[in-house]
Amino acid sequence: METAEKISWRETLLIYTQPRVIAMAFLGFSGGLPFLLVFSTLTAWLTEGNVSRSTIGFFAWVGITYSIKVLWAPVVDSLKLPILTALLGQRRSWILLAQSGIAAGLCLMAFTGPAQLLALSLAALLVAFSSATQDVAIDAYRIEAAVPAHQGAMSASYVFGYRVALLAAGAGALYLAEFLSWRLSYLFMASLVLVGVVTILLVEEPVRDRVSREITLTGAGLAAWFADAVTGPFREFFVRQGRLALVILVFIAVFRLSDIAMGIMANPFYLDMGYSKTDIANVAKLFGFFMSIAGSFICGALVVKWGIMRPLLVGAVAVASTNLLFAGLSLLQPEISYLVIVISADNISGGFAATAFIAYLSSLTNRAYTATQYALFSSLMTLPGKFVSGFSGIVVENFGYFEFFIVAALLGLPAILLVRWLGRQTTPASPSV
Numbered sequence: 001m002e003t004a005e006k007i008s009w010r011e012t013l014l015i016y017t018q019p020r021v022i023a024m025a026f027l028g029f030s031g032g033l034p035f036l037l038v039f040s041t042l043t044a045w046l047t048e049g050n051v052s053r054s055t056i057g058f059f060a061w062v063g064i065t066y067s068i069k070v071l072w073a074p075v076v077d078s079l080k081l082p083i084l085t086a087l088l089g090q091r092r093s094w095i096l097l098a099q100s101g102i103a104a105g106l107c108l109m110a111f112t113g114p115a116q117l118l119a120l121s122l123a124a125l126l127v128a129f130s131s132a133t134q135d136v137a138i139d140a141y142r143i144e145a146a147v148p149a150h151q152g153a154m155s156a157s158y159v160f161g162y163r164v165a166l167l168a169a170g171a172g173a174l175y176l177a178e179f180l181s182w183r184l185s186y187l188f189m190a191s192l193v194l195v196g197v198v199t200i201l202l203v204e205e206p207v208r209d210r211v212s213r214e215i216t217l218t219g220a221g222l223a224a225w226f227a228d229a230v231t232g233p234f235r236e237f238f239v240r241q242g243r244l245a246l247v248i249l250v251f252i253a254v255f256r257l258s259d260i261a262m263g264i265m266a267n268p269f270y271l272d273m274g275y276s277k278t279d280i281a282n283v284a285k286l287f288g289f290f291m292s293i294a295g296s297f298i299c300g301a302l303v304v305k306w307g308i309m310r311p312l313l314v315g316a317v318a319v320a321s322t323n324l325l326f327a328g329l330s331l332l333q334p335e336i337s338y339l340v341i342v343i344s345a346d347n348i349s350g351g352f353a354a355t356a357f358i359a360y361l362s363s364l365t366n367r368a369y370t371a372t373q374y375a376l377f378s379s380l381m382t383l384p385g386k387f388v389s390g391f392s393g394i395v396v397e398n399f400g401y402f403e404f405f406i407v408a409a410l411l412g413l414p415a416i417l418l419v420r421w422l423g424r425q426t427t428p429a430s431p432s433v
Helices: 007-018 021-037 040-048 051-066 073-078 084-088 089-108 114-145 148-179 182-191 193-202 219-257 255-263 267-271 278-308 307-328 335-363 367-390 392-398 399-412 413-424
Strands: none
Touching: 021 040, 021 089, 021 148, 021 182, 021 193, 040 051, 040 114, 040 148, 040 267, 051 073, 051 114, 051 367, 051 392, 073 114, 073 193, 073 267, 073 367, 089 114, 089 193, 089 413, 114 148, 114 367, 148 182, 148 335, 182 193, 219 255, 219 335, 219 367, 219 392, 219 413, 255 307, 255 335, 255 367, 255 399, 255 413, 267 278, 267 392, 267 399, 278 335, 307 335, 307 399, 307 413, 392 399
16 A cells, blocks of 8 residues: 655645746646636637537537647657757747647637637647647656656646636636627637746756657658657556556546536536626636635645545545536526535535646656656546547437436546555556656
């Protein structure tokens, strides 16, 4: 069984004062900003644009880009960008390139909108692809920039920044859309990409444990690169984890199935229930932000004291259970007090579970293959949920919100059972560094 190092609360809190830990909050903002803009905030725009619920549900498949980023992670790990890599280094150069794609895609979304669904979907795809690429490079930076003992703090700081970005892209975008327009809202969101750009220009490139083999355009060169950058990370993981490898991968795939499956229908649900965009911004986004941060910091402290597996179990149970509260909310009249209770539970559990899961995935990663292995884990984390969520609109239209949230809760059971089983096994092998 795992054991956690015994350190004082003062030592735990001082970790958050380290410059690289602070920088991770800003990089977390950069990572989180695009997500809602191609997900739930976009669904609110589509709902007001009189797009059918079934079509809105299929827009969730734009997010599958996040779930297949492992396919190009070896390129991000190995390919040196002209000029940029020489100036900034491998990680920072790819982050900056991805940020440029995000800004361009958001501007294109602003000038298309629901009236041009095909153009809007292609612009959203550019944002999602660039965002997923940024995630690959930021995750690698986060793991390589700090010693393993500080990964919990790096994760918590990243989650904090990510949640601030969700607040901006959620409540902020809705406020701007309510009082100005959706176009101006998305243009302002594009300008916030500068937060990440400035951060990546100021931080230092981390020292890598392994020098990537460069891609050479010859048969032997490509084969050597493929063996080192593509198959090497997967082979190392399966050899190290042995009989637990496949179970771990299945667990990663189902852990977020419950909350991702319901997430695409959250804003349409609030609007259909009779809540205004301002209500959603005030409660689901603004108030929910503070509840998410509370859950994240509670989990961060408990990971230090308990290790990873117990907080992971608590998070799995909490995330699945909150779907039952949404099912109950669907049967009630639109009262703000009811929404506050459900949002409190949902966001505390979401922040708690996300922090535990990021720490768990980081513990599985070999720092010699950071980008590719973590991309594998994070891709598996979202792919099943993104696929299932594509059918969420069909479930809502044919059965209703109550039945939809009950199904979403049941989707959390496999994660609960698997984390209990993994917690009873010998601690998975730690990567050599």
